[in-house]
Amino acid sequence: MLMRGALRMVSAVYGPRLTVLIFHRVLSEPDPLFPDEVDCARFDQIVEWIASWFEVIPLEKAIAGLKSGVLPPRAACITFDDGYADNLTNAVPILKKHDVSATFFIATGFLDGGVMWNDRIIESIRQTNLSELDCSWLGCKKPIPVATVPEKRSALAVLISAIKHLPAPEREDAVERVTSACGARLPLDLMLSTTQVRQLRSADMGVGAHTVSHPILANLQLNRARREIADSRDTLEAILGERVGLFAYPNGKPGIDYLPEHVEMVESLGFDGALSTAWGANRYSSSVYELRRFTPWDRTRLRYSTRLLSNYISKQ
Numbered sequence: 001m002l003m004r005g006a007l008r009m010v011s012a013v014y015g016p017r018l019t020v021l022i023f024h025r026v027l028s029e030p031d032p033l034f035p036d037e038v039d040c041a042r043f044d045q046i047v048e049w050i051a052s053w054f055e056v057i058p059l060e061k062a063i064a065g066l067k068s069g070v071l072p073p074r075a076a077c078i079t080f081d082d083g084y085a086d087n088l089t090n091a092v093p094i095l096k097k098h099d100v101s102a103t104f105f106i107a108t109g110f111l112d113g114g115v116m117w118n119d120r121i122i123e124s125i126r127q128t129n130l131s132e133l134d135c136s137w138l139g140c141k142k143p144i145p146v147a148t149v150p151e152k153r154s155a156l157a158v159l160i161s162a163i164k165h166l167p168a169p170e171r172e173d174a175v176e177r178v179t180s181a182c183g184a185r186l187p188l189d190l191m192l193s194t195t196q197v198r199q200l201r202s203a204d205m206g207v208g209a210h211t212v213s214h215p216i217l218a219n220l221q222l223n224r225a226r227r228e229i230a231d232s233r234d235t236l237e238a239i240l241g242e243r244v245g246l247f248a249y250p251n252g253k254p255g256i257d258y259l260p261e262h263v264e265m266v267e268s269l270g271f272d273g274a275l276s277t278a279w280g281a282n283r284y285s286s287s288v289y290e291l292r293r294f295t296p297w298d299r300t301r302l303r304y305s306t307r308l309l310s311n312y313i314s315k316q
Contacts, residue, residue, distance in 0.1 A: 005226075011074065016071040017071075020275065022079050022295050025084045038204060047100065059077045059208075064272075075218050079102060085193070101205055105208040115191070125152050126152065132147070133178070133245065208239060209232040209248075217230065217262045218257055218259050229266060249274060281312045294311045
C-alpha cells in the first residue's frame, strides 16, 4: 500500500506517467549460467507486486492514452522481447493468474525452430566438454577457460559482448566458430512456433514486431532496415490475420542500436508506437515511437519498489 500511495502522490504532483517493464524469458527453473534470469517463482512474485502497485493495462491502450492525454494515475504495461517459447508456456499462465496482460515482441526469423545468435553461443558453451576455447580470432591473447560453471559464465560475458555489435556477416562467422568448436547440438524448441504465436493472441496477449533477424539496425543500410521492420510485421499479420501496430527496436539503446532515421521509418510504416530500452517512465510529452522501459533487478519487495519509484520520478 505504501508504494501505491507514493505513486498516487507523485502522479498528483507531476501528472500521470506510464511505466513499461521489459522481460525476455521466464525459465522453468533457475539457470546456473544466468542466476539473475527470471524463473517462474520469481516472475510470479514480480507480477504480484506490479499488479498490487499499478493499474496494468494493454500497451495499445497506454499508447492511446499518451496520445489523448488521458492515462490512469498508476499506469503500467508488461512487455517481452524476442519470442521465446517459455513466454507462452511459463509467463502466460502467471499473467493470467494475476489477471494482467502483456505484449510480446517477436523476431519472426526464429519462429518454428530457429535459434538466435546469442543463444547459439550460450547453448554451445553450456554443452561443451572443452576445458578452454581458443578465441585468438577475437583478439583474446589466451584461450578462454570453459570447464566450470563460473568459467562458462565469464566466457559468455566476454563472447557476447565482443560479438554483439559486429556487422551481420562477421557476427554470423564468429558464432559459427564458437558453435563448431564446441560441437553443440542446438535446441529446436527454444523459440515460439507459428501455432504458439496464435495461442499467445488467443490468450488475450498483445503481439508486436521485433524485426526478422534481430539485427542492430544502426549497422544496416536503411533499405535493409526497413525490410527487417516491415517484413516482421507483415509475417505476424499473416499469422494472426489482423493488424500489428506495435514495434520494439532490437537491443533498443537510442543512438547505439537504432538511430533517428529508424524512428522516422517506424512511423512512416504506420506503426502506432515503438519501444526502446532506455530507462525512465513515459509522460504525455514522450514520443510514442521511443517509449522507455525499465525493470528492476532487485530481489526484495522494498528494493524493487524503491528502484521502480526512482525510475518513475526520474528526469529524462
